[in-house]
Amino acid sequence: xxxxxxxxxxxxxxxxxxxxxxxxxxxxxxxxxxxxxxxxxxxxxxxxxxxxxxxxxxxxxxxxxxxxxxxxxxxxxxxxxxxxxxxxxxxxxxxxxxxxxxxxxxxxxxxxxxxxxxxxxxxxxxxxxxxxxxxxxxxxxxxxxxxxxxxxxxxxxxxxxxxxxxxxxxxxxxxxxxxxxxxxxxxxxxxxxxxxxxxxxxxxxxxxxxxxxxxxxxxxxxxxxxxxxxxxxxxxxxxxxx
Ligand SMILES: [Zn+2]
Numbered sequence: 001x002x003x004x005x006x007x008x009x010x011x012x013x014x015x016x017x018x019x020x021x022x023x024x025x026x027x028x029x030x031x032x033x034x035x036x037x038x039x040x041x042x043x044x045x046x047x048x049x050x051x052x053x054x055x056x057x058x059x060x061x062x063x064x065x066x067x068x069x070x071x072x073x074x075x076x077x078x079x080x081x082x083x084x085x086x087x088x089x090x091x092x093x094x095x096x097x098x099x100x101x102x103x104x105x106x107x108x109x110x111x112x113x114x115x116x117x118x119x120x121x122x123x124x125x126x127x128x129x130x131x132x133x134x135x136x137x138x139x140x141x142x143x144x145x146x147x148x149x150x151x152x153x154x155x156x157x158x159x160x161x162x163x164x165x166x167x168x169x170x171x172x173x174x175x176x177x178x179x180x181x182x183x184x185x186x187x188x189x190x191x192x193x194x195x196x197x198x199x200x201x202x203x204x205x206x207x208x209x210x211x212x213x214x215x216x217x218x219x220x221x222x223x224x225x226x227x228x229x230x231x232x233x234x235x236x237x238x239x240x241x242x
Contacts, residue, residue, distance in 0.1 A: 042074070093107065
């Protein structure tokens with residue numbers, strides 16, 4: 001999501017969508033010209049769309065051939081995607097959710113309250129869908145924990161922050177305003193610490209570069225050397241935002 005916006009200021013040729021047969025399934029094949037790509041790149045997105053990146057002097061027909069030559073690899077990717085744990089829309093006992101980067105199972109205590117990880121909630125398991133109560137609790141934890149962590153990292157790197165707000169964004173993990181307000185998604189409480197820190201450092205880097213230029217990414221790499229691993233985790237767990 002973040003990488004997709006890096007080049008937003010430059011006009012780009014439009015992507016083309018076709019279909020590709022992979023084993024027994026027909027999948028959408030999205031072919032995206034990318035002026036800065038050096039070679040053809042293939043990837044399976046979490047929504048089941050196959051994406052081929054076309055380099056500067058590439059062509060649609062070569063992109064099509066490239067995808068077709070790699071159907072074996074794509075088939076493996078589809079299998080991995082199907083095996084990836086999904087969290088259902090309704091949460092009840094036995095549902096597994098992400099909490100601090102780990103999958104934890106919702107359980108019940110002797111007094112009937114709900115537990116997961118080290119957390120205990122005075123909510124009855126008989127209450128039906130447990131999701132609203134648990135999300136409220138997670139959001140409360142995030143509101144307690146995220147702002148002090150921002151201030152800690154901001155102080156460590158000498159960055160000014162005017163205000164931190166913890167919000168319920170639908171499609172982004174964080175943002176930074178020109179006035180220095182950093183907004184973070186409460187769902188970061190569901191991610192591992194290194195991912196949470198990456199998002200915070202990403203927003204702090206925007207205090208120095210209000211864009212996604214090369215300079216910005218250099219700053220991110222300086223503040224957070226393992227940011228690519230964090231980006232990968234976020235990509236693999238993008239369903240947490242839905
Ligand atoms: Zn950004």
